Amino acid sequence: MFIKECECGSNHFIINEGISNSAELDCDGDLTVYGNQANEIESIICRDCERIYSEKDFNQINF
Secondary structure (H helix, E strand, O other): OOOOOOOOOOOOEEEEEEEEEEEEEOOOOOEEEEEEEEEEEEEEEEOOOOOEEOHHHOOOOOO
């Protein structure tokens, strides 16, 4: 069952994401990021009461 609003009645949320990037180390020891591999949602938090949700709690997430 997907939520329609937080248990506190709010419909405002904060999405925390983790970003994975590709990087390459050159002979001088410089690490260079050159590509975004993936963005993953780590948590979804109600902005009003700070209750924590996950992706599976929502029918669809649009960016």
